Amino acid sequence: MTQKIYNTALKSNDRILTGDRPTGPLHLGHLVGSLQPRVELQRHCPQTVLIADLQALTDNGHQPQMVADNVLNVVADYLAVGIDPGRTTIALQSAIPALSELPMYYSNLVTVGRLSRNPTVKSEIRQKGLSESLPVGFFTYPISQAADITAFQATLVPVGEDQIPMLEQTNEIVRRINSITGEELLTECRPLLSHMPRLPGTGGQAKMSKTLGNAISLGAKPDLIQKAVESMYTDPGHVQVNDPGQVEGNVVFTYLDVFHPDKSEVDELKAHYRRGGLGDRKTKRILNDVLQELLTPIRERREQLLSDRTYLIEVLQEGSMRARIETNITLQRIKASFGLDLLGELQLTQH
Amino acid sequence: MTQKIYNTALKSNDRILTGDRPTGPLHLGHLVGSLQPRVELQRHCPQTVLIADLQALTDNGHQPQMVADNVLNVVADYLAVGIDPGRTTIALQSAIPALSELPMYYSNLVTVGRLSRNPTVKSEIRQKGLSESLPVGFFTYPISQAADITAFQATLVPVGEDQIPMLEQTNEIVRRINSITGEELLTECRPLLSHMPRLPGTGGQAKMSKTLGNAISLGAKPDLIQKAVESMYTDPGHVQVNDPGQVEGNVVFTYLDVFHPDKSEVDELKAHYRRGGLGDRKTKRILNDVLQELLTPIRERREQLLSDRTYLIEVLQEGSMRARIETNITLQRIKASFGLDLLGELQLTQH
Structure with missing residues (x-):
């Protein structure tokens, strides 16, 4: 499966790092774009999913509680869709000191000029209207991301096209560290690009996003799902049931393509819609049924998980502990290579 | 004593943070400017002396081994001059994760514009000729310094006038954190300015510095001390022994003022030099005797200490361990106040 939808074949020694900023509940866009792939990928190679609370704070520094409140929701989302903590390490960024320590070393190897020219940072600055008032943490987050990737010695990072410059920045740091230490301490990573459309x-916007109010979250109640489907963008030219309708750009059909289990039935519906005689009320009812069937078990598992906060914390604790050990190995190797491991045992035995 | 030479009286609950970048052996300028004050201050209040290897890396990122090689030399310098590890916590910055973790939180509360306008950063950029090629770590080091100060809940920071903007930056962060959390989590600090001239x-330059080659290091061998004294800048108008000489700006007399134990003898020498008849060879011989007497026991203790690397590491380990516990308290309080202490026990019990 993986070869077909990705730009690169998985290698036997690949290690994946991926994650989410805990700024809200995950939604159908995440399910298709990142969660289902993770459920598949965890069967093929070691995978760490980082709940990036520190990164979420880079533009939410004034509302840390909002970030904190979303952490366990995200864990519940993960488990509800089938991410298996036995196969995938689920870890909390702020609980892993090496992810804060590595940037201290890396940030001396990246210039202010280089960071300012990072296309992803530039475009996000444009989108979010920051600039002079840009928080330093937001400006420097490509360095923090490089720390995340290299700390886990990840070789594959699932990203969108727009995130590729981030991985280039990471690989520049990898080469600098290896050149300074004269050892192959760190490994370059490559992007794992999905051919699946977003x-x-x-409402038909390019991207599903909580902030745009056009998202169906994984925990959405049945009536919310129905309301979202009923308000979906279809074909504005398709006024009467008997009018011929357009399928392209019609969100209901885009969703049916993605979520309906029977592709031939979708093809029939499309043909019918195109020639006229199939109303939006009908297609929306079909889509609603499909989404209710998809989301009901996820929502139920999610609710059950959220009612057992202790279990969610345990899962996150166990994953974070594993992540601590892994990332500390990378940190200690760099420190040793720099000669800064004088107090090495202190690092390993106590906090 | 402390009231006379400082801008502020020590309070009973003051806590001092100070430190050095381990980029070379400490010298007479450090002895007078910071080491002797620390020996005095450690009798009055809790004091942490940080060996700031991470900060040293901000403009030595390409030569970490140089920084690493100087760490134990600095510990030896401290102990040789009488800094008492029983009274003063001597700690290694890179061995204390909280000092890397706190900047991750603080850097979201400082804008890129604010950092660019930091006068100390601006002037250091000018001096070192950086700018576009400025390492990010160097640009952001005021945030790291704020982390150092606040992590130890320091209230007094010995600095030069030029470093006051750094403390203002720190206090801005303190107020931001306290305002976001609605608690008096962090304490503002004040500068401890010495009235002692530098x-x-x-060679008569304003500042003794290893890079300028005009420094007498604490471990200097007798012949090196003698050579340094013999080459000292005196009064270029004082050609013949019998010529009247100038004492002001004459480095030999500046040093005699600072280091000669008998002030009345120095006054006599000055009078003699002014009216003529006292040669530079004679004043230099006197200064050489004074410095040899001062530095011989320091050098001997230093050499003895450096021959016992294990002991130096133990001292640094013990201090760093204590510093870890102290700084972790500050970090955990902030995380708890942010709601990011979900995995709190993990932080405290294991690495």
Whole structure:
């Protein structure tokens, strides 16, 4: 499966790092774009999923509680869709000191000029209207991301095209560290690009996003799902049931393509819609049924998980502990290579 | 004593943070400007002396081994001059994760614009000729310094006038954290300014500095001390022994003022030099005797200490361990106040 939808074949020694900023509940866009792939990928190679609370704080520094409140929701989302903590390490960024320590070393090897020219940072600055008032943490987050990737010695990072410059920045740091230490301490990573198109928002926008209010979250109640489907963007030219309708750009059909289990039935519906005689009320009812069937078990597992906060914390604790050990190995190797391991035993035995 | 030479009286609950970048052996300028004050201050209040290897890396990222090689030399310098590890916590910055973790939180509360306008950073950029090629770590080091100060809940920081903007930056962060959390989590600090003039370099330059080659290091061998004294800048108008000589700006007399134990003898020498008849060879011989007497026991203790690397490491380990516990308290309080202490026990019990 993986070869077909990705730009690169998985190698036997690949290690994946991926994650989410805990700024809200995950939604259908995440399910298709990152969660289902993770459920598949965890069967093939070691995978760490980082709940990037520190990164979420880079533009939410004034509302840390909002970030904190979303952490366990995200863990519940993960488990509800089938990410298996026995196969995938689920870890909390702020609980892993090496992810804060490595940037201290890396940031001396990246210039202010280089960071300013990072296309992803530049475009995010444009989108978010920051600039002079840009928080330093937001400006420097490519360095923190390089720390995350290299700390886990990840070789594959699932990203969108727009995130490729981030991986280039990471690989520059990898080469600098290896050149300074004269050892192959760190490994370059490559992007894992999916050929799957991005799920549009319910209003037809390019991207489903909580902030745009066009998302169906994984925990959405049945009536919310139904309301979201009923308000979906279809074909504005398709006024009467008997009018011929357009399928392209019609969000209901985009979703049916993605979520309906029977492709031939979708093809029939499309043909019918195109020639006229199939109303939006009908297609929306079909889509609603499909989504209710998809989301009901996820929502139920999610609710059950959220009612057992202790279990979610345990899962996150165990994953974070594993992540600590792994990332500390990378940190200690760099420190040793720098000669800064004088107090090495202190690092390993106590906090 | 402390009231006379400082801008502020020590309070009973003051806590001092100070330190050095381990980029070379400490010298007479450090002895007068910071080491002797520390020996005095450690009798009055809790004091942490940080060996700031991470900060040293901010403009030595390409030569970490140089920084590493100087760490134990600095510990030996401290102990040789009488800094008492029983009274003063001597700690290694890179061995204390909280000092890397706190900047991750603080850097979201400082804008890129604010950092660029930091006068100390601006002037250091000018001096070192960086700018576009400025390492990010160097650009952001005021945030790291704020982390150092606040992590130890320091209230007094011995600095030069030029470093006051750094403390203002720190106090801004303190107020931001306290305002976000709605608690008095962090305490503002104040500068401890010394009225003692800075020791000039042997060539008469404003500052003694290893890089300028005008420094007498604490471990200097007798012949090196003698050579340094013999080459000292005196009064270029004082050609013949019988010529009247000038004492002001004459480095030999500046040093005699600072280091000669008998002030009345120095006054006599000055009078003699002014009216003529006292040669530079004679004043230099006297200064050489004074410095040899001062530095011989320091050098001997230093050599003895450096021959017992294990002991130096133990001292640094013990201090760093204590510093870890102290700084972790500050970090955990902030995380708890942010709601990011979900995995709190993990932080405290294991690495």
